[in-house]
Amino acid sequence: MTGKDKKINTKSDIRVRFAPSPTGYLHIGSARTALFNWLFAKKSGGSFILRIEDTDMERHMEETISLITDSLKWLGVTWDEGPDIGGRFAPYRQSERTAIYNEYAEKLIAAKKAYHCFCSPEKLDDKRKKLAEEELYFKYDRECLKLTEDRILQNIKVGLPFAVRLKVPDDKDIVFKDTVYGEIKVNSNILEDFIIIRSNGRPTYNFSAAVDDILMEITNVIRGEDHLSNTPKQILVYEALKKDIPVFTHLPMILGADGSKLSKRHGSISIEAYRDDGFLPEAIDNYLALLGWAYDEKTTVFSIEELIDKFSIEAINKKPSKFDYEKLLWLNGFYLRSKDDSIITALLSEKLKILGVPVIELNSKLPKIIPLIKERIKTINQAQEIVRPFFFDINYPDDIKDYFSGSAEETKKIIETAAASIAKIKEFTISNIESCLRVLAQGLNISFKKYAETIRAAVWGSKVSPPLFETIEVLGMKTTIERLKQFSSLLIDIL
RNA sequence: GGCGCAUUCGUCUAGUGGCCUAGGACAUGGCCCUCUCACGGCUAAAACAGGGGUUCGACUCCCCUAUGCGCUACCA
Numbered sequence: 001m002t003g004k005d006k007k008i009n010t011k012s013d014i015r016v017r018f019a020p021s022p023t024g025y026l027h028i029g030s031a032r033t034a035l036f037n038w039l040f041a042k043k044s045g046g047s048f049i050l051r052i053e054d055t056d057m058e059r060h061m062e063e064t065i066s067l068i069t070d071s072l073k074w075l076g077v078t079w080d081e082g083p084d085i086g087g088r089f090a091p092y093r094q095s096e097r098t099a100i101y102n103e104y105a106e107k108l109i110a111a112k113k114a115y116h117c118f119c120s121p122e123k124l125d126d127k128r129k130k131l132a133e134e135e136l137y138f139k140y141d142r143e144c145l146k147l148t149e150d151r152i153l154q155n156i157k158v159g160l161p162f163a164v165r166l167k168v169p170d171d172k173d174i175v176f177k178d179t180v181y182g183e184i185k186v187n188s189n190i191l192e193d194f195i196i197i198r199s200n201g202r203p204t205y206n207f208s209a210a211v212d213d214i215l216m217e218i219t220n221v222i223r224g225e226d227h228l229s230n231t232p233k234q235i236l237v238y239e240a241l242k243k244d245i246p247v248f249t250h251l252p253m254i255l256g257a258d259g260s261k262l263s264k265r266h267g268s269i270s271i272e273a274y275r276d277d278g279f280l281p282e283a284i285d286n287y288l289a290l291l292g293w294a295y296d297e298k299t300t301v302f303s304i305e306e307l308i309d310k311f312s313i314e315a316i317n318k319k320p321s322k323f324d325y326e327k328l329l330w331l332n333g334f335y336l337r338s339k340d341d342s343i344i345t346a347l348l349s350e351k352l353k354i355l356g357v358p359v360i361e362l363n364s365k366l367p368k369i370i371p372l373i374k375e376r377i378k379t380i381n382q383a384q385e386i387v388r389p390f391f392f393d394i395n396y397p398d399d400i401k402d403y404f405s406g407s408a409e410e411t412k413k414i415i416e417t418a419a420a421s422i423a424k425i426k427e428f429t430i431s432n433i434e435s436c437l438r439v440l441a442q443g444l445n446i447s448f449k450k451y452a453e454t455i456r457a458a459v460w461g462s463k464v465s466p467p468l469f470e471t472i473e474v475l476g477m478k479t480t481i482e483r484l485k486q487f488s489s490l491l492i493d494i495l
Numbered sequence: 496g497g498c499g500c501a502u503u504c505g506u507c508u509a510g511u512g513g514c515c516u517a518g519g520a521c522a523u524g525g526c527c528c529u530c531u532c533a534c535g536g537c538u539a540a541a542a543c544a545g546g547g548g549u550u551c552g553a554c555u556c557c558c559c560u561a562u563g564c565g566c567u568a569c570c571a
Contacts, residue, residue, distance in 0.1 A: 019571090020571090021571045023570085023571080053571065055570090055571085056569095056570060056571070058570090059570065059571080120569095121568090121569060124569085125568095132496095135496060137496060137567075139567095181499095181500065181501090184500085185499095186498070186499070187498085190497065190498050190499095190567080191498095191567090192567090194568090194569095195568085195569050197569085199569060200569075202569085204568085204569065204570085204571090205570070205571045206571095208571095209571085225500070225501090226564090226565055226571090227566090227571085228500065228565070228566080229499055229565060229566035229567075230565095230566065230571090250500090252500095252501080253501095253564065253565075255564080257506080259563065259564085260563095260564090261564085261565095287507095290507060290520090291507070292507095294507085294508055294509065296509075296519090297508080297509035297510075297518055298509080298518075298520075299519085299520090300507085300508090300519080300520050300521085301520095317508080318500075318502095319501065319503095319507095319508090320500095320501070320502095320563085320564065320565095321506085321507060321508090322506060322507080323506095324506050324507060324521070324522085326506080326521060326522055327506070327507065327520080327521040327522080328521095330520090330521055330522085331521085333534095337534075373533090374533095374534090375534040375535090376532065376533045376534080377533090386532095434530095437530090438530095441530095448530060449529095449530060449531085450530095451530080452530035452531070453530075455530085456531060460531095462531090462532095463531065464531050464532040465531065465532075466533090467530075467531085468530055468531080
């Protein structure tokens with residue numbers, strides 16, 4: 001309405017959460033979910049909560065928690081409350097909240113909205129299988145709902161293991177409005193009395209997530225579309241507890257290039273892997289934002305600030321998207337090109353140090369090298385490859401003779417004249433190297449194109465290289481001449 | 496099987512009944528720049544899943560079909 005109603009970047013009561021299960025690294029899809037939650041929180045001036053959903057101790061792997069938090073931090077997704085920093089509603093690990101879930105389950109039992117179930121998983125399984133043979137679907141038959149109070153007490157007393165089931169109301173339409181998918185209506189009859197507390201005392205997902213979202217005062221639930229079908233169950237928990245439901249926003253899935261669920265078959269799917277492969281976090285963030293969201297009809301590049309500024313839940317679309325590695329690569333290259341040389345230098349230095357290049361050599365060469373390769377790389381790892389001949393001896397490939405088009409005689413002449421003339425250059429500058437080589441080519445009446453391809457093969461061992469004169473300048477007179485001679489002797493063998 | 500959701504160029508998408516001869520980006524082809532490769536510029540090819548309605552008019556609304564995906568666990 002009026003300007004003062006606009007609440008951007010001021011504190012608001014909006015509270016969102018990212019709730020990963022620590023079963024592995026942070027993958028693409030989860031990262032997108034985290035990003036959208038974070039963008040929404042930033043945009044609305046709300047709080048972003050990190051909660052670890054580790055209720056299944058068998059699947060849970062402790063080490064992966066730091067894997068996930070490290071990746072989030074790398075992406076720039078920061079949290080206001082979480083397991084490591086605490087907050088008003090601590091603890092933020094569900095494994096530390098078992099007593100809370102049990103307390104709420106007890107309340108529900110007392111209110112006759114949930115009940116003890118002594119059926120063993122094996123027994124249930126048998127029933128399921130039997131019905132499956134007739135192509136029928138098993139829905140829990142409420143056997144334990146019929147148990148008398150005395151019987152239940154007796155069972156508990158003798159130590160019979162039990163789970164707790166939520167009593168799902170009969171024939172009730174569960175309706176909610178998803179901000180992306182619109183109104184969703186499901187009849188409760190298709191739902192069984194699902195388990196909320198397992199026989200080991202731990203809650204199941206649909207219960208712990210709902211309870212925590214209530215307790216942590218989550219206002220907006222933003223998560224993957226795979227949870228859309230679970231939402232009615234959680235709403236039932238909200239209703240049983242007499243609480244208002246939050247605003248639900250489900251995000252379309254991210255699929256592999258072939259349209260199937262994104263998996264290792266499709267290449268790297270962990271954020272960690274992209275970091276190791278030399279991607280920039282801003283490129284990943286930007287790319288992820290484009291999956292299921294668009295600002296207008298032409299903009300594709302967004303800085304984090306622009307993303308926060310322009311992001312809106314309303315603009316999220318419903319269509320599942322396929323992960324396009326090529327486009328990510330292009331974006332990363334784009335960001336790399338826009339970066340200050342010093343940033344690329346720092347990133348590349350790290351990689352090169354590991355390969356054993358002395359820091360002093362790095363410091364002297366890299367400032368000259370970066371401008372030469374900046375427009376030729378899409379990742380830092382590609383930079384590492386491209387830059388190799390500047391730091392290590394080269395091996396000529398077996399098909400090296402296909403790299404130049406002249407005759408053996410001609411090639412030999414080119415190499416020899418070059419070696420002799422280059423050795424005489426007084427000041428080893430780019431322009432002196434250029435004029436030296438151009439004069440040589442002219443003198444031999446050879447096109448410079450052809451001349452250059454031969455020199456390139458000799459000093460770089462490849463058909464492609466960074467710009468020749470600049471490359472030679474960085475290599476230095478000594479190395480250049482050594483390579484020309486090395487190449488020359490090789491020529492004798494292959495011609 | 497049941498329930499739910501989706502369907503615009505190869506891919507990400509714009510499009511909310513006439514602005515659409517459907518726009519942009521990546522990828523692809525061509526041209527230019529050029530010592531190679533890139534970068535950059537120009538340019539080309541490329542889509543409304545199918546069938547019914549509704550309407551003067553449908554990419555846009557409704558129905559059906561097809562296809563895909565998700566949920567249907569004492570996984571999350």
